[in-house]
Amino acid sequence: MTANMLLTQVNSFDFLNHLPESEMRFHIEGVRCQNCLGKIYELRQKLDGLIELHLNMSTKQLLVRIDKSKIKMSHVANEISILGYTLQPLQTPSESEKIQKEKNHRSLIGLGVAAASTGNIMLLSAANYAGADPGYVYIFDSLSFLLFLPILLYSAKPFWQSFLLFWKTKSVNIDLTIITAVVLGTGFSLYNLIHKMGFVYFDSMAMLLLLLLASRYMLDRIQQRYLNTNYLNPLLLETAVDVWLPESKTFENRPVKNLTRGDIIQVYKDQSLPVDGRLISENAYLNTAVITGESQPQKFLKSDLLFAGSKILSNKLKISVEKVGSTTRIGEYLKQLSDQIHGETQLTSKLNGMAKVFTISIIALASLLLIYFAPSNFSEGVQRALALVILACPCALGLAVPLTQSLALMKASRLGIIIKNGNVLHEVSKIQNFVFDKTGTLTYGQFEFDHWSPDSILTEKDFSIIMSLEQKARHPIGKAFTKYLKDKNTSLCKLDGWMEVFGKGVSGNLAGDFYEIKSAPIFYSDNPLLSSVGYYKNNELLAVAYFGDQIRPQSKSIIQKLKKRGNVFLLSGDNINQVQHLAKEVGIPLENVKASASPEEKVQFIDSLNYCAMIGDGANDAVAISKAHVGVAVQGSMIASLKAADVYFTIEGVEHLYHLFDVCEIFEKTVKGHMWFSALYNLLGALAAILGFINPLVAALLMPASSLTVLMTSLWGMKTIQLKIFKKHLSKEVLT
Amino acid sequence: MSIILIMIPASLLLGLFFLGAFIWATKEGQFDDLVTPQYEILIEDKQIKDVKHE
Structure with a gap:
């Protein structure tokens, strides 16, 4: 019985029943706590024919499997949306998603293997450093070698792959120093092991690889988590x-x-x-x-x-x-978007360039050392070269920067800012132009009741008639009316002959009187953002209601702040009057305003600016958002925009833009600190290694020490981020 | 000191066992979702069991 009631009540998921699948996945919004989970899982008992219902809160995916002969998919979807969660059907898992999952499993297993081996190697080498008998040292070193093999051959696979990539494309990457260090170190240690000469460095190599693998896995997972809106394609082909x-x-x-x-x-x-x-x-x-x-x-x-x-x-x-x-037009949009998303690189070109120069010079120096010492004292040459490579291994670039980056992304997400692309952190400080969309970005993007004219002429009975007229209307004004009157606790009354004519209005009869709500002759209003409708009784106009999209209260202040950083533009699809009025209200110069812009024109406009950020919400902004240096989608955006944006807000409003700047500033500072520290450290270390003051053993001890230092500073630098932002805003508020 | 010849293989075997358990758990997908299970544990067992028996 309940099933029938529900099916007549909500129809929006009906199209799901036309699909052949008995298993579907949904993207679900709004699940936050155990209570929500409990409410959803209660359906397992309540609905007959529901075979599986599983929620993954970290990916926000809901899996539903049903017995099609007993229950309809739309019924399940409706039951869940009645609980207050937003559902969006997803396509069946794509090949790339499955591959991604397997890749994650592989890298996690690789990390596990590396951790297990390194742990055991450390136990063995601790005994060696503590001064074990030479006989035992040999056994322990041999065991270390055996334990190192799984890391070298299995866990280090990503490094070998990037080496292969270097071999094929001849483009230098940061992993090259790591591979050099590992090959040189392994060869040298193995040679020494066989000839029982001491100087075996499997422990330091294992530790190096483990640390690198761990930080990369962390970064990968964090980035994937925020990129996983990618598969939210509308069901265009599936329905x-x-x-x-x-x-x-x-x-x-x-x-x-x-x-x-x-x-x-x-x-x-x-x-x-x-x-x-x-x-x-x-x-x-x-x-x-x-x-x-x-x-x-x-x-x-x-x-x-x-x-x-x-x-x-x-x-x-x-x-x-x-x-x-x-x-289709939207299909082409989406295709264009996904092409752009997949075309992005992980590290900025600047950082990549630095790493390249660094990598090449280190390897060149090491080879020079080898060649120089080869005729006289080969072992000494190898030792110095190895010390150099291990010490100079750009841990700041390879480890601390990704870590700082992922920490910054995480902190930002707690502030309600999801940064999908780590590059953004570097880009934000360069932004010179800020381009805003109007509706939904600077304004709330919803029709809301503004005022009556003339004021306070209508009675409670009129309100009740209006409510009854507009309740079922589909026009946005109908919804705005209903919301406003519901807040006033207006009751409903029974109307005869209710009718909605699109583009005209709604009408109905009560006790022989004919009531109508339709567009009214335009009254003078100094605010072109408002639209108006008239309330008529027996064709006589009683009052005019004004509706408008309200400007967000913070819009003005954020634009004032942004003006100090660069130019602010307003780009909108709406007509010139409305856009100019808004520009005046929030303080955007009129020459920076572009109205009636089509999605294509928006893209052209963005292309004509250098270093710009586009802040918008609609699907019509999507390509512009993705073209901009930094694309920002505000909360409540269309899915296409979320996909396109580099950054999106999970909290209502535009003022978080300023938090974004704060996070990026602190990030840049921390990274710069790392760069200087490791440049100095590496330079001194490299000098000492070349001159032969440091043997590989000391280098192996110094390397993790420096890694640990940068790890600590990045953790510390990012940990204080919230506190810093809080203090900054507090002091500003006190000043103003 | 010869006890070490037993201890080392024993510790390695133990390590291998836990590594195996870790690999098994990863392949089972136990690390795919680190958020939901902590809430799932708080939900009454009965509800879930009932569904499974049907």
């Missing part, structure tokens, strides 16, 4: 749709991917249009926010081109298919 079959002269449900140009499909209210197509029905109302960012319903006429992703507001539409899947 089924009613298609006209000429043979049987009926509409039948068929998968969208089998459609071709010229097919005729029928779509219903609340469905997302799965294809680009031409309208066959007389007229249609669609919400095209996904593509244009315009939240008002749009009217389309016969033979107009409709775009995939638009939400259908009319009851039933016939459409002739033009384009399907990745050739």
Whole structure:
């Protein structure tokens, strides 16, 4: 019985029932604690036919497996959304995702092997350093070698792979010094072991590899976690749709991917249009926010081109298919986006360049030492070269910077800023131009009731009529009305003949009177951001209600602050009046305002600026966001923007932009400190090694010491981040 | 001192055993989700068992 009630209540997941799969994955938002988990898992008992329900809170994925003969997928989805969680169906796991998972398992196992071996090697070498008998030293060293083999051959695979890459492409990477150190060290230690000459360094090599592997694994996982919105593709290809079959002269449900140009499909209210197509029905109302960012319903006429992703507001539409899947406008968008996301590198070119120079010079120096000593004292040459390579191994670049980076990403995420790409941390300080979108970014992006004109003329009865009229309306103004009146605790009344005409308004009868809410003749208002509707009784205008998208209170102050850092621009798809008014309100110079910009124009605009940050929320901003040096998506953004952005906020508002600067500043400071420290350390160490003051044993002790130092400083530097930001803002508030 | 000839292999075997356990757990996917299990443990066993028996 409950099932029937629910199915009549919510229909938005109905399309799931057309899919053949009995197992589906959803992206779920809003699960935070044990209570949420308990509420969801209660469904396991409640719903008959639910075979598996599993939630992964770290990836925010929900797995649902059902017995199709007993329960519908939409029913399960509805039950969960009724609990208050937002669900988004995901595509079946892609090949790349499975590969990613296996890769994670492999690197974790590699790390485990390395840790187990290193631990045991350390136990053995501790005995050696403590002064074991020569006979035992030999046994312990041999055992160390055997224990080192799994690290060398299995765990160190990523380093061998990058060596292979160097061999093929001849492009120097930072792993090259590590490989050199490992090869040289292993060869030398093995030679010494066989000839019983002492100087065996398997312990230091094992430790080096373990530390490097561990820090890289950590960084990898953190980056993956924030990149995993990537698979949130809309179900454009997966859904089924009613298609006209000429043979049987009926509409039948068929998968969208089998459609071709010229097919005729029928779509219903609340469905997302799965294809680009031409309208066959007389007229249609669609919400095209996904593509244009315009939240008002749009009217389309016969033979107009409709775009995939638009939400259908009319009851039933016939459409002739033009384009399907990745050739649709939104499909092309998404493709462009994923190309850009995958084209990004991990380290900045600057850092990479430094590492390259460093790597080449160290290896060159080491070879010179070998050549110089080869004729006279080869062993001495090897010792000095090895000491040099181990000491100069750019641990600051290879270890501390990634670690600091991942710590910064983690701290930022606690402040409500998700940074998907570590490069952003370096880029932010270079930004000279800030480009803002209007709706949803500087404003709340929602219609809200502003005021009545004339004020306080309407009675409680009028409010109740308005509430009843607007409650079922689909227009954004209807929702705004309902929200405003619900806050006033207005009750409902029973109307006859309720009707909604798109583009006109809503109407109904009560006790012989005819009430209507529709657009009113324009009254004077100094604020072009507001739109108005009139409340009519028997065709006589009683009052006008003004609605508007409210400006966020922090918008003005953040723009004032940003102006000190560079130019601020406003880029919007809305008309010039609205945009200019907003610009005046928040203090953006009018010559920096660009209105009525199409998504393509936005991209051009971004391309014309150097070092710019784009802050937006709509799908129409997505490509612009991804093109910008630093793309920022605010909370509540469209999925396309989240995908495109380098940074997104999980907390409402734009003021977190300033926290982003703070985090980046502290990050840069910490990294710079590391650079200086390790440059100095390495320079002194290298000099000492070349001159022969340091043998590989001392180098092996000094290397972890320096690694440990930079690890400590990066931990400490990042640990204080929240405190620093807090203090900074506190002192500012006291001053102002 | 010859006790060390037993101790070292024993410690290595022990290490190997735990490494094996770690590899098994990783392949089982026990480290894929480090957030949910800590909450899952607090949910009444009965609910989950009931579903499994059906």
